[in-house]
Amino acid sequence: MAGEFAVDAPTDQSVLDVVSESLPAQLLHSHTERRLWLDTHDWSLFRAGLLLEQRTGGGQQCLVLTQLDGAPIYRAPVGRRTVTARTLPDGPIRGRVAGPIGIRALLPKLSAEGPTSLLAVLDDLDKTVARVVIEGPWAADGVAPRVVRVRVEPLRGYEKQGRKIAAQLGALSGLTPVQTSVFAALALATGVEPGRHKSKPTGSFRAETPAGEAFAETFAELLEIVRDNLDGTLRELDTEFLHDLRVAVRRSRSVLKVAEGILDEPTRQRYAGELKWLADATSLSRDLDVYLLGFGEVAEAGPAEPFRRLVERRCRRAHAALNRVLRSDRCAALLAGWGHDLARTTTGGPLATTAIAEVAHNLLSRAWRRVAKRGRAIRVDSPAEALHDLRKRCKELRYLLEFFASLYDQRAHRRIVDELKRLQDNLGEFQDAESHRLLVRSCAEELRGGAAPIETLLTMGRIENDLRLRQEAAHAAFSDRWNRFDARTNRKQFAAMVSAS
Numbered sequence: 089m090a091g092e093f094a095v096d097a098p099t100d101q102s103v104l105d106v107v108s109e110s111l112p113a114q115l116l117h118s119h120t121e122r123r124l125w126l127d128t129h130d131w132s133l134f135r136a137g138l139l140l141e142q143r144t145g146g147g148q149q150c151l152v153l154t155q156l157d158g159a160p161i162y163r164a165p166v167g168r169r170t171v172t173a174r175t176l177p178d179g180p181i182r183g184r185v186a187g188p189i190g191i192r193a194l195l196p197k198l199s200a201e202g203p204t205s206l207l208a209v210l211d212d213l214d215k216t217v218a219r220v221v222i223e224g225p226w227a228a229d230g231v232a233p234r235v236v237r238v239r240v241e242p243l244r245g246y247e248k249q250g251r252k253i254a255a256q257l258g259a260l261s262g263l264t265p266v267q268t269s270v271f272a273a274l275a276l277a278t279g280v281e282p283g284r285h286k287s288k289p290t291g292s293f294r295a296e297t298p299a300g301e302a303f304a305e306t307f308a309e310l311l312e313i314v315r316d317n318l319d320g321t322l323r324e325l326d327t328e329f330l331h332d333l334r335v336a337v338r339r340s341r342s343v344l345k346v347a348e349g350i351l352d353e354p355t356r357q358r359y360a361g362e363l364k365w366l367a368d369a370t371s372l373s374r375d376l377d378v379y380l381l382g383f384g385e386v387a388e389a390g391p392a393e394p395f396r397r398l399v400e401r402r403c404r405r406a407h408a409a410l411n412r413v414l415r416s417d418r419c420a421a422l423l424a425g426w427g428h429d430l431a432r433t434t435t436g437g438p439l440a441t442t443a444i445a446e447v448a449h450n451l452l453s454r455a456w457r458r459v460a461k462r463g464r465a466i467r468v469d470s471p472a473e474a475l476h477d478l479r480k481r482c483k484e485l486r487y488l489l490e491f492f493a494s495l496y497d498q499r500a501h502r503r504i505v506d507e508l509k510r511l512q513d514n515l516g517e518f519q520d521a522e523s524h525r526l527l528v529r530s531c532a533e534e535l536r537g538g539a540a541p542i543e544t545l546l547t548m549g550r551i552e553n554d555l556r557l558r559q560e561a562a563h564a565a566f567s568d569r570w571n572r573f574d575a576r577t578n579r580k581q582f583a584a585m586v587s588a589s
Contacts (some may be wrong), residue, residue, distance in 0.1 A: 091254040092158075093263040094273075095224075095236035103222055103236055104205050110260060111253060113207040113220060121145030121204040121223070125271055126171065128192035129320060129329065130285040136188040139271055140181070142171050145204060153181045158269030173326075191381065193326040198271065198280050200235075202226035209240075209253055217246040218253050226274060233277030237270055238263060286313055287332050288339065292494040299447040300440030301433045303343065303350050306491055308431035310340045311423065322411055327377040330410075334370040337363060342487040344430075346451045349439035355429050356437075362422045369413040376403040379524055391543045392551070398531050448492040449586050455485040456582060463511075463570050468563075472522055475566065479515040482508060500585045507573050514562055514569040521559035528552045 095103055107113065124142045127133045133140055138161075139154045151171065153162045162180045173194045176182040202224045209218040224236035238257060242250025257263055268276075275282055289309040293302045313336040320329030341363045347356055380403060383396055413419055434440070439447060462478040486508055493501055532548045572578075 091240035091242075091250060092266045093238045093257055094266045095234070095238065095262055096264050103238065104207075106260065106262075107207065107220060107222060107238060107257070110256060111207075111209050111220065112211075113209045116206045116208050116219075117146065118203060118205040119146040120201065122201045123199065123226075123270075124196055125198045126194040127197045128189050129195060129317075129325070130192065130287070131197075131283045132188045132190070132192060133185060134282045138185065138188065139269065140185060140194070141271070142166065144169075151177075151181055153184060154269070156269065156272075158266070158271070191326060192328055195325065197282075198228065198275060198278065200226040200228035200270075200274050209249075211249065216243065217249040218242040220253070220257075223270070226270070228274040229278050229280075231278045233274065235270060235273045235277065237266065286316070287335070288313070288490055291491070293444050293492070295443060295445035295495060297444045298433075298440060299350050299442045299444045300436045302444040302447075303347055303436075304431055304433040306343055307340065307426065310336050310343070311426050311431050314340075315423065318414060322414055324407060327374075327381065330370060330374055330377065334367070334374050337367045337370065338483070339487045339490075341367060342484045343491060345484070346455075346488065347437075349437040350447070351430070351436050351440075352434075353437065359422075359426070359430060362418075362425075366413070366419065366422060369410055373403070373406040373410045375523060375527070376406055378520070379527060391541065392547050394535060394540045394544045395528075395531055395548055398535060399527070402531075444492070445495055448488075448495055452485070452488055452492065452582075452586050455481070455488050459485050460574065460579075463574060466566065466570070468567075472518070475515055475518050475563070479512070479519055482512050482515060486512065496585050497588065500581055504578065504582055504585065507578055511569050511573045514566055518559055518562035518566070521555045521562060525552055525555040525559065528555065 104115070104118075108115065122144045124144075126140045126142060134156070137156055139156060139158070141152050141154070143150050143152060149166050149169075151162075151164050151166045152160060154160050162184065164177060164179050164181050166177055168175050171194065173189055173192070176185070176194070203222075205222040207220045207222070208216045209220055211217050219241045221239045221241060222236070223239070224234075226233070226235045228235075240250055240254045240257065242253070258265065272282075274280075286309065289306045291302065291305045291309060293305075314333055317329045317333040317336070320326070321333050341360070344351075344356060344360055344363060376399060380396075380399060383392075383399070459478065459481045462474070462481055466474050466478065486505070489501065489505055489508070528548055528551055532545060532552070535548075536545060
């Protein structure tokens with residue numbers, strides 16, 4: 089930014105002394121300032137080009153929203169010692185960050201502490217025309233990198249003098265115009281990697297990569313994702329931690345299911361059972377999370393507060409049960425064994441040395457046939473179980489497409505995945521409506537035996553009916569979605585894609 093400088097060379101004098109001797113300036117005050125940069129676990133603000141920091145010092149606390157280069161956007165006082173997504177004060181900062189963060193929690197990503205000095209620069213009449221702010225050196229998360237910034241802030245109407253002062257500072261030895269923000273400099277020094285987040289495997293395989301090596305790499309990535317989301321799930325920081333953990337476990341089960349011949353069979357069978365146990369343990373908590381996230385929509389149907397409280401109680405109990413599983417010796421043994429037995433390349437089964445392209449062709453072709461067989465068998469009067477089974481097969485196909493993505497032409501791969509996503513959206517709508525209907529009915533049975541107002545039960549009846557209509561609409565729309573997915577052009581494109589590897 090214009091008028092801001094980095095101190096890139098040590099001097100015998102303090103930066104404050106150097107600046108004070110170079111300018112007609114008076115020290116107004118100095119204080120120690122603490123800065124805390126906040127973002128979601130997946131860096132949604134950073135990816136949106138924003139930095140949010142909480143500054144505490146000089147008897148004041150404030151929030152500062154900036155661009156990635158440190159250029160300020162908004163600044164607002166804040167009275168809370170620790171700001172979270174739930175305690176962001178109303179105002180432009182909240183309005184700007186609410187969209188990018190969505191339902192995710194704001195978490196500390198980097199903290200730093202250091203001195204801040206404010207000087208008043210005077211003209212020939214001893215009138216203040218600008219302020220110079222000296223920030224640092226900063227100590228960040230136990231590291232003391234030499235990050236010092238000097239910034240000129242001209243008063244309104246004195247911009248010309250401000251540019252002159254900036255030119256004087258720029259001529260001093262050791263001061264150079266800034267290239268990066270304080271955050272970027274501290275992140276580099278402390279090893280923080282802004283924007284780094286993985287929610288699914290990103291393995292890059294060559295066609296000739298041995299299958300055992302490719303599978304081990306994928307299992308290692310999936311284990312990393314599970315571990316990365318474990319603490320946030322246990323602490324219930326936001327619902328997406330459990331979602332990402334659960335999806336990583338599901339992906340692992342799908343990869344393990346098709347690892348026959350890649351892994352030795354006793355190992356594959358053992359972890360198939362253990363991963364099913366872990367996946368089952370996450371199911372109820374996630375279902376209740378999803379329902380509560382959408383409760384604002386159903387609450388409009390009437391006096392549903394007793395219903396909400398019951399679902400919240402069930403959700404708390406489900407999370408408590410899940411936490412016992414995640415803290416158990418069995419879970420610890422599963423994760424340790426996962427790293428030892430699945431995430432390392434071993435001799436494995438007879439197909440472990442087969443080129444991954446050959447394995448991918450066979451597995452994807454088989455998964456596609458399974459989807460086609462089930463999808464073509466569904467009729468208007470088919471039971472819900474038929475659509476649920478198709479949804480599972482679609483997930484398995486989707487996970488395999490993600491697993492083997494690096495082997496195929498990206499444009500063709502993207503078109504196939506996009507078509508599959510549309511079909512999955514329809515099946516997901518059908519599944520969600522049914523599972524939520526079952527939840528409403530179960531809660532109604534429990535509330536009916538208590539002292540719930542009749543208005544609540546009537547409201548729940550309306551909610552259940554709305555869900556039934558949604559489910560029927562999804563079922564009715566399935567035929568068109570399926571016909572689009574199963575179109576001859578898609579079948580040919582898929583066959584050409586997997587054959588070309």
